[in-house]
Amino acid sequence: MYTSTFADATPGRGRILISSSYALDGTPASDDRTRTAATFEVLDKYHLHTLQAKTTAYDFYAVLERLTDNTGIKPPNWYQVFLRMARQYRHLLMLKRAGRGHDPTGVWGTGAGELAVDCPVCPNPKVNLPEGWEDAAPGNQFLYVLFLALDACFWLKRRMVSSEIKDPGLGTRWAYVVENVPYRHFLQTVTNQKEMSTCSGLAALDYANTKFSRGYSTTGVGMGVCARHEFVQPNGVGDLQKGERFANMDYIFGSILRHKDPRVRKIISYDIVCQWWTYLLERLQTLPPLVRMTMILKLFRFVIPKMHIHSHTLDCQVKFSLNLVPGSGQTDGEGIERPWASIGAIATSTRTIGLPVLLWRRLDVARKEQASQREAFELFSVQQADRVPVWKKMVEDFEMDGDKKNPYQMEVGGLTEMDVRLKFVTEEAEEAKRGVPALHVVTPSAFINAGLMLEEQQRRVRVQAELKKAGTTAMEINMKTLCSKLNRGLDQFCKLQATYNPAALQALAARTAPPDELVEQTPLMLPSALLPAQREGGGCVAGLIDIENDMRAAQCRTTTLPRLRNQLHIKSRFLLYKKHNSRHQGMNTRSRTIVARNKTKIRLHSEKFQMAWEARLRIAGGDKSKVGWPKLKKEDIQCMQDRGGRRGGRERWRQR
Structure with a gap:
């Protein structure tokens, strides 16, 4: 028989790490005739290298091969054997450290999650809470709040290369992973689940509906940790078969909470919580009995992590902000992102050693x-x-x-543009019923609306032309198409002006246009652009100026300012992301493209407000007190990351 030996290069120590023997007839090792072995020394080294140096099993095995023979001649391949031994050794270590060898029920009496390392700091009535904690004064209730964070990682994929029958897990429910059989059975009942998003920037829901899951048995991993100390929760890890579906995360969430005292208040952090929690109560009722629970909503609070929340809408930023949750302190909710950067759940268990120093530093x-x-x-x-x-x-x-009422939520009162249009359309319909003759098939409100839409098209063409001066051929073609469409719209609008606003045609005829004037710079001469004397005496249909005034007010009130604030929030997020994550030419180019697109939207909203404000000022005869809003200056249009804008324009507009 022959033996392949992996040697330890350390002088004076036991040299045999792994040896595997075959009989001369080629008969391999078996359970009753063991011919493969590994010393505890090599298994301990691999365990420490994995935890501390993040060395993969493949790389560690390659080092052993080099130590055996570094001439390039590879010894027999016992890689799969080594993997099996390493898994068994770690499994036995968990059982040993949990004291299962001294338990009367033995190994098979191990309960769900019993081998997991519990967080020693999070509130637990059986461990670290005083008597009467349930009756604490309102000012002290924050001391007994459990912070949990959920998330998924899509880097941890697994192809369909084996099966549970060929490669079963070792005590899958005893530590961090959920029970395989009930978990799989439950997921088979929700195969048609479709996740929908009504919030911007939720890439996780795109993963949930992805079609690129063919060939994978696992497309990622969902997990829950305590948000403040980053301990992976018992039975808080589960595979994802088709992205971050609600069904997977619901099961993992229920699996975590079955180990928690239902009397403890809980704050749940999740980057898509604004969508996930909406029908959570209904979905929890469909979970299997093993993880089904009754949720007391008054003891729960749902939030979005502080870094992710900037990608959400303003409504989400108000409803789910950790900054507005009493007792949250400076918890960011992003702790679950850090374990993904190491090697998942194993690395987090080593944090117990350094936890006291960490807590003192944070204090x-x-x-x-x-x-x-x-x-x-x-x-x-x-x-x-x-x-x-x-x-x-x-x-x-x-x-x-x-x-x-949420005191932090900004309310926008008054009629929107659509409400104003509906109001005038209704009035015009009632006049038609009374037999009032119409001047044209196009009603007065439709005429003003057509003018405002043309004004919007001119604004878009003008802004795009200024921001894309060094454009490509495709951009030039697009600009010419927009200009042609705008020209046709202007011709049609002039025909309507002859009916509703003839003084505008006279003013345009008397005007000397510059020879290089572009179509997006041609004045439309809406009623607000005319002098009061021009609008009188049949120069403008009666009531037309009031329609424009109301529509301009709606533009200022509910359209431009809220959207401008939202784009400034988005700009702030883009600039932070570019600063901390964009490296090298490719990523910087993409980041600049995104920032430029955001800049275009800010420019459009700000110019729309400014034009509406100036139109109302002309209608009011120059009296600023009748406009309803202060003038929007260029220095007012800043986000928190703009130089000199930390307490600048946006804050002043928020106060107004």
Whole structure:
């Protein structure tokens, strides 16, 4: 018989790490005739290399081959044998450290999640909570809140190269992974589930509906951790078969909560929580009995991690912000992203050793930050002393009952553009019923609306022309197409002006146009552009100026300003992402393209407001007090990342 030996290069120590023997007749090793072995030394080394140096099994095995023979002649391949032994050794280590060898029920008496390392700091009534914690005063309830974070990683894929029958797991329910059989059976009942998104920037839902799952038994991994200390939760890890579907995350969520005391308040952080939690109660009722639970909504709060929330709409940023949750402190909810950067659940279990130092460091930072924030808060309270009681009452009411008015949510009152159009269309329809003769098949409100739409087209052409001066041939073709469409619209609008606004035609005829004037610079001469004397005496149909005034007000109130604020929030997120993540030419080019597209939208919204504001000012005869809004200056249009804009224009507009 012959033997292949992997040697340890360390002098003076046992040299045999792995040896495998075959009989002369080629008979391999078997359970009753063991011919393959590995020392504890090599298995311990591989375990430590994996945890600390993040060395893969393949790379570690390659090192052993080099230590055996570095001439390029490969010894017999025992890689699969080594993988099996390493898995068995780690499995036995978990059982040993959990004391299962001394338990009367033995190994097979191990319960679900019993081998997982529980977080020693998170609130647990059986471990670290005092007597009577349930009756704590409202000001101390934040001490007994459990922060959980959910997320998925799509880098941890697995192709269809084996099966559970050929390669079964070792105690899959005893530590971090959910029970395979009930989990798989449940997922088979929700194969037609389709995730829908009504929020911008949710790439996770794109993964949920992806078609690129063919050939994979696992397209990713869903997981839950304690958001503050990053300990993977018992039975809190599950495979994803077709992206980050709600069904997978629902099961993982229920599997985690069955190990938690239902009396403890919980804050759940998830980057798509605005969509996920909407019908969560209904979906939880469809879970199998093993993980089904009853949720008391008053003990739960759903939030979006602080980094991810900037990619959501303003409505999400108000409803699901950690900054607005009492007792959350400076928790960012992004702790679950950090384990993905190492080697998943195994690395997190080693954090217990350094946890005291970490907590002391965070406590020191929190004390310094608290002093700074308290000083600023007290100064602000003195300056706004007459408003503080009202604000405080609103905040306290909202924190006690989430159904009360949200004091942090900005409300936009008044009619929208669509509401104003509907109002005038209804009035015109009633006039037609009364027999009032119509001047044209196109109604007065439709005439003004057509003018405003043409104005919007001119604005888009003008902004694109300025931002894309060095455009490609395709851009030039696109611009010429837009200009041709705009020319046809102007011709049709001039025909309507002869009926509703003849003074505009006279003003255009008397005007000397520059020889190089472009179609997007041609004035439309809406009623607001005419002098009062020009609008009188049949120069403009009666009531037309009021229609435009109301539509301009709707533009200022509900269209331009909210959208401008939203784009400034998005710009802030883009700039932060570019600063921290964009490297090299390719990524920087893509980032600049995205920022330029956002810049175009900001320019369009700001110019639309400015034109509407100037039109209302002309209608009001120059009286700014009748316009309803202050003038929007260029220096007002800034986000938090703009130089000099940290407390600049956007903050002033928010206060107004």
